[in-house]
Amino acid sequence: MSVLIVGSTALDSIKTPKAANPRLLGGSASHAAVAASFFGPVNLVGAVGDDFPKRYLDLYRRHGMDLAGLQILPGKTFHWSGEYEINMNHRRTLLTELGVFETFTPTLPKSYLKSAFVLLANIAPSLQHHVLNQMKRPRFVVADTMDLWLNIALEDVLRLLKRIDGFVLNDSEAHQLTGEDNLFGAIRKIHKLGPKYVIVKQGSHGSILSGPRGFFICPAYPLNEVTDPTGAGDSFAGGMMGYLAAAQGSVDRNIRRAMVYGSVVASFCCEGFGLTRTTRVKRGQIDRRVKELEELTAF
Amino acid sequence: MSVLIVGSTALDSIKTPKAANPRLLGGSASHAAVAASFFGPVNLVGAVGDDFPKRYLDLYRRHGMDLAGLQILPGKTFHWSGEYEINMNHRRTLLTELGVFETFTPTLPKSYLKSAFVLLANIAPSLQHHVLNQMKRPRFVVADTMDLWLNIALEDVLRLLKRIDGFVLNDSEAHQLTGEDNLFGAIRKIHKLGPKYVIVKQGSHGSILSGPRGFFICPAYPLNEVTDPTGAGDSFAGGMMGYLAAAQGSVDRNIRRAMVYGSVVASFCCEGFGLTRTTRVKRGQIDRRVKELEELTAF
Numbered sequence: 001m002s003v004l005i006v007g008s009t010a011l012d013s014i015k016t017p018k019a020a021n022p023r024l025l026g027g028s029a030s031h032a033a034v035a036a037s038f039f040g041p042v043n044l045v046g047a048v049g050d051d052f053p054k055r056y057l058d059l060y061r062r063h064g065m066d067l068a069g070l071q072i073l074p075g076k077t078f079h080w081s082g083e084y085e086i087n088m089n090h091r092r093t094l095l096t097e098l099g100v101f102e103t104f105t106p107t108l109p110k111s112y113l114k115s116a117f118v119l120l121a122n123i124a125p126s127l128q129h130h131v132l133n134q135m136k137r138p139r140f141v142v143a144d145t146m147d148l149w150l151n152i153a154l155e156d157v158l159r160l161l162k163r164i165d166g167f168v169l170n171d172s173e174a175h176q177l178t179g180e181d182n183l184f185g186a187i188r189k190i191h192k193l194g195p196k197y198v199i200v201k202q203g204s205h206g207s208i209l210s211g212p213r214g215f216f217i218c219p220a221y222p223l224n225e226v227t228d229p230t231g232a233g234d235s236f237a238g239g240m241m242g243y244l245a246a247a248q249g250s251v252d253r254n255i256r257r258a259m260v261y262g263s264v265v266a267s268f269c270c271e272g273f274g275l276t277r278t279t280r281v282k283r284g285q286i287d288r289r290v291k292e293l294e295e296l297t298a299f
Numbered sequence: 300m301s302v303l304i305v306g307s308t309a310l311d312s313i314k315t316p317k318a319a320n321p322r323l324l325g326g327s328a329s330h331a332a333v334a335a336s337f338f339g340p341v342n343l344v345g346a347v348g349d350d351f352p353k354r355y356l357d358l359y360r361r362h363g364m365d366l367a368g369l370q371i372l373p374g375k376t377f378h379w380s381g382e383y384e385i386n387m388n389h390r391r392t393l394l395t396e397l398g399v400f401e402t403f404t405p406t407l408p409k410s411y412l413k414s415a416f417v418l419l420a421n422i423a424p425s426l427q428h429h430v431l432n433q434m435k436r437p438r439f440v441v442a443d444t445m446d447l448w449l450n451i452a453l454e455d456v457l458r459l460l461k462r463i464d465g466f467v468l469n470d471s472e473a474h475q476l477t478g479e480d481n482l483f484g485a486i487r488k489i490h491k492l493g494p495k496y497v498i499v500k501q502g503s504h505g506s507i508l509s510g511p512r513g514f515f516i517c518p519a520y521p522l523n524e525v526t527d528p529t530g531a532g533d534s535f536a537g538g539m540m541g542y543l544a545a546a547q548g549s550v551d552r553n554i555r556r557a558m559v560y561g562s563v564v565a566s567f568c569c570e571g572f573g574l575t576r577t578t579r580v581k582r583g584q585i586d587r588r589v590k591e592l593e594e595l596t597a598f
Contacts, residue, residue, distance in 0.1 A: 087480040181386045183503070184523045204482070205504040208521075217518045217595050222507075224483050256598035296516050297596050299555035 002041035002066070003245040004138075005033045005238060006106050006131050007121025009046035009070065012274055013081040013095070014230055016088070021228075024274030025056045027078065028121035028144065031231035034275055035265040036119070036242025037063035038283050043112045045069035045131065047104040049077040059279060068109040073100040088226045089203070108134045117245035120164070121234055122146050125156035132163055140244065140251050142166035142197070144237050150176050158193060165251075166197035168237050174200050183208065184215075197255065199240075201233050209259060212252055218259040219297050221267035221289050228273045232266040235278060239265035257290075264289040301340035301365070302544040303437075304332045304537060305405050305430050306420025308345035308369065311573055312380040312394070313529055315387070320527075323573030324355045326377065327420035327443065330530030333574055334564040335418070335541025336362035337582050342411045344368035344430065346403040348376040358578060367408040372399040387525045388502070407433045416544035419463070420533055421445050424455035431462055439543065439550050441465035441496070443536050449475050457492060464550075465496035467536050473499050482507065483514075496554065498539075500532050508558060511551055517558040518596050520566035520588050527572045531565040534577060538564035556589075563588040 012026030029046045036042045042065045048056075050072060060067055076099035084091045106127055116139040120128040128143055141164045149157055150173060157177075161167060167190060171183060177193075180186035183200060187210045190198045197211040204223070209216040240255075240262030247254040264286050271277040311325030328345045335341045342365045347355075349371060359366055375398035383390045405426055415438035419427040427442055440463045448456050449472060456476075460466060466489060470482060476492075479485035482499060486509045489497045496510040503522070508515040539554075539561030546553040563585050570576040 182522070182524060184521050202504065205501065206516075215521055215595050216598070217505075217521075217592075218598070219516045219596075222483050222514055222516075223481070225481060260598050293516075294598075296514050297518075299515070299517070299559050299593075 001116055001245045002043050003036050003117040003119060003241050004043045004045065004112050004115035005029050005036060005119045005121055005241070006045035006069075006128070007032060007119075007123045007144075007234070008078055008101065009044075009048050010078040010080055012230060013079070014228055014273055015083040015094075016228055017084070017086050018227075019273070021273040023079070024276070025059060026080065026231060026274050028123060028231075028234040030275065031234035031269065031278070032119055032121045032238025032241070033060070033065055034063055034278050035235040035238030035262065035269070036245070037065060038239065038265065038281070038286055039242035039261070040246035041066065042242065043069055043115060045106045045108065045112070047071040047073055047100045047106075049073060049075045049100045052077045059275075063279070066111075069106070069112055071104065071107075073104070075100045082230070084228070088229055106131050116140065117241055118142070119237060119241040120144065120160075121237060125149050125153050125160050128160055129156065129163070140165050142168060142237065142241055144168045144233065145173065147173055147176060161190070161194035164195055166199060167195040168199045168201065168233070170201040170203070170233065199259070201236060203229070203232075206263060207236065207259060209255065211255065216256045216259065218256070218263055219293050221264055221293060222296070223267055223270055226270045227277070229270050230274065232269045235269040236262040236266040238262070260290055260293055261286065264293065300415055300544045301342050302335050302416040302418060302540050303342045303344065303411050303414035304328050304335060304418045304420055304540070305344035305368075305427070306331060306418075306422045306443075306533070307377055307400065308343075308347050309377040309379055311529060312378070313527055313572055314382040314393075315527055316383070316385050317526075318572070320572040322378070323575070324358060325379065325530060325573050327422060327530075327533040329574065330533035330568065330577070331418055331420045331537025331540070332359070332364055333362055333577050334534040334537030334561065334568070335544070336364060337538065337564065337580070337585055338541035338560070339545035340365065341541065342368055342414060344405045344407065344411070346370040346372055346399045346405075348372060348374045348399045351376045358574075362578070365410075368405070368411055370403065370406075372403070374399045381529070383527070387528055405430050415439065416540055417441070418536060418540040419443065419459075420536060424448050424452050424459050427459055428455065428462070439464050441467060441536065441540060443467045443532065444472065446472055446475060460489075460493035463494055465498060466494040467498045467500065467532070469500045469502070469532065498558070500535060502528070502531075505562060506535070506558060508554065510554065515555045515558065517555070517562055518592050520563055520592060521595070522566055522569055525569045526576070528569050529573065531568045534568040535561040535565040537561070559589055559592055560585065563592065
């Protein structure tokens with residue numbers, strides 16, 4: 001089954017202490033869609049400007065994506081520029097040029113309307129709503145967010161939480177949203193806001209799922225070097241949703257393994273700038289790291 | 300088999316945003332020894348003053364400890380006072396009164412000299428050396444440390460690393476010791492300094508083992524409330540060593556499970572001030588949380 005992914009499609013200029021890379025393919029939807037593509041077909045919803053390099057469209061196609069939902073609009077592609085500190089734990093935004101995203105409205109092609117699995121990757125929550133407004137209630141909807149929307153569009157986020165099955169956020173966002181210092185207290189409060197599944201990303205510490213079957217502690221793959229963590233969270237969510245859409249059986253039964261797959265795709269993402277490493281990965285390499293994580297957590 | 304534990308035996312006055320508790324039983328050896336006592340006999344090495352409350356000696360005895368190595372010296376018991384911030388992640392020391400620890404030298408009773416399992420809990424590294432100097436090479440020696448010793452007694456720590464099998468430290472200490480930002484890079488450098496087993500504590504994120512069989516990602520038990528994390532790291536190391544000393548078979552085979560047991564004892568430690576919660580725990584409760592952690596990490 002294909003997964004519908006909406007989010008930002010962007011060009012990222014990323015500086016780390018070791019290198020600077022201008023105008024790489026980026027954006028939450030790009031990372032999530034490439035991650036999901038390892039497991040099955042992806043319907044991509046986003047917008048790029050007429051400056052968007054053809055090689056990046058080719059890249060999307062090579063990953064088997066349906067691009068009927070990708071609008072190519074007159075104007076400039078969304079451009080983000082950021083810089084990481086030495087330990088890669090903090091980054092600051094140097095520049096945000098919204099370009100075509102200033103006026104973008106995600107209109108779904110008819111062929112996308114019945115998608116069962118929907119990932120609302122990080123993008124303005126009003127646009128996440130707009131996608132759901134066009135669809136019959138999909139089988140499983142997960143939304144991601146970022147601190148910005150909790151600051152400037154909290155009401156939209158809160159309304160969204162009542163319309164989705166799963167919510168993905170990082171631990172500082174969980175604290176910001178709930179005012180709870182204890183992670184598990186914060187998770188309880190987020191459940192009360194709507195979502196049945198709450199997934200808290202903890203970077204190199206992995207992630208925590210809280211769902212109908214209780215908690216799951218999902219490990220991160222040990223990395224000797226983090227080249228660029230941009231998009232790791234999106235890769236995690238995309239890999240998870242791609243795996244879920246492709247798997248047989250209930251979400252409840254598959255979601256733990258889906259998270260581990262997402263975690264592994266995120267580990268590859270961190271090993272290169274932008275999508276440069278992820279796009280060179282083969283499915284067999286992903287399976288091997290999942291197997292390794294089984295061994296690394298067994299006791 | 301009994302485990303020999305040396306470290307500080309102290310009175311702790313602990314403030315958190317919710318409460319203040321003066322002069323509780325504390326110190327690295329107290330926490331580690333109580334934790335180890337759930338699994339088998341413990342030989343305690345430390346020193347207290349003549350002001351040390353009899354009820355705390357009774358507490359040690361109730362946990363089946365051999366106190367032949369606990370010196371009761373004229374003077375005051377080591378007293379530490381500290382205060383935690385709201386999220387329990389940072390604490391500051393308000394007061395340190397060394398008392399009898401100013402002149403303490405850990406002399407081992409003859410009955411302790413052939414102990415196979417030795418935990419050098421956090422204490423000045425010169426004293427950790429002094430313990431080893433009195434013994435034939437024990438079968439398995441683990442040392443813990445703290446940032447203070449890396450600052451003021453680095454040479455002693457470096458010499459110690461060549462004499463031990465396992466080294467336990469937290470991630471900021473690993474970075475401090477090696478200058479490596481990447482955790483796995485730091486671990487590699489610590490192996491080169493001597494220890495075959497390196498264990499990095501990561502608080503609520505669990506811990507990482509690096510040993511002859513590769514890495515192990517050890518989970519932390521999810522806690523809805525952390526009342527007082529003082530002694531959690533000592534409880535972890537003590538529980539691990541107690542389990543190892545009691546288990547049949549090789550350290551290599553048992554150490555992962557030993558860490559999970561240590562992690563669970565540490566979780567109880569965090570649920571009460573000082574040792575108040577840990578000392579009320581029954582072995583069956585520990586086994587249940589270990590079982591829960593198996594379920595929480597399975598995928």
